Amino acid sequence: MALLVIAMLVIIGLGVAVVGVVAVPAHRDGRDLLTTKGEGVARSAQQRAAALGRHTRARTP
Structure with missing residues (x-):
């Protein structure tokens, strides 16, 4: 289970790195x-x- 969590964190980190490399300079x-x-x-x-x-605020008492 810990391996799955670590793998997910690595994938999220790679995604953030790609956005940082591509989107930030373009912006x-x-x-x-x-x-x-x-x-x-x-x-x-x-x-x-x-x-x-x-709609939600209107229905919330």
Whole structure:
């Protein structure tokens, strides 16, 4: 079980390293990180999350 947890942590670390190598320099250079379609998907998800939050607050006593 410990081996599985260690393997998962290594994989997460590798993922963070890849993002650090690719996304951070691109962001510093002022390049867009998402395509136009990706920005639309992110905006849609943000709107749905906000609507769900409003709906949940309205139903919470």
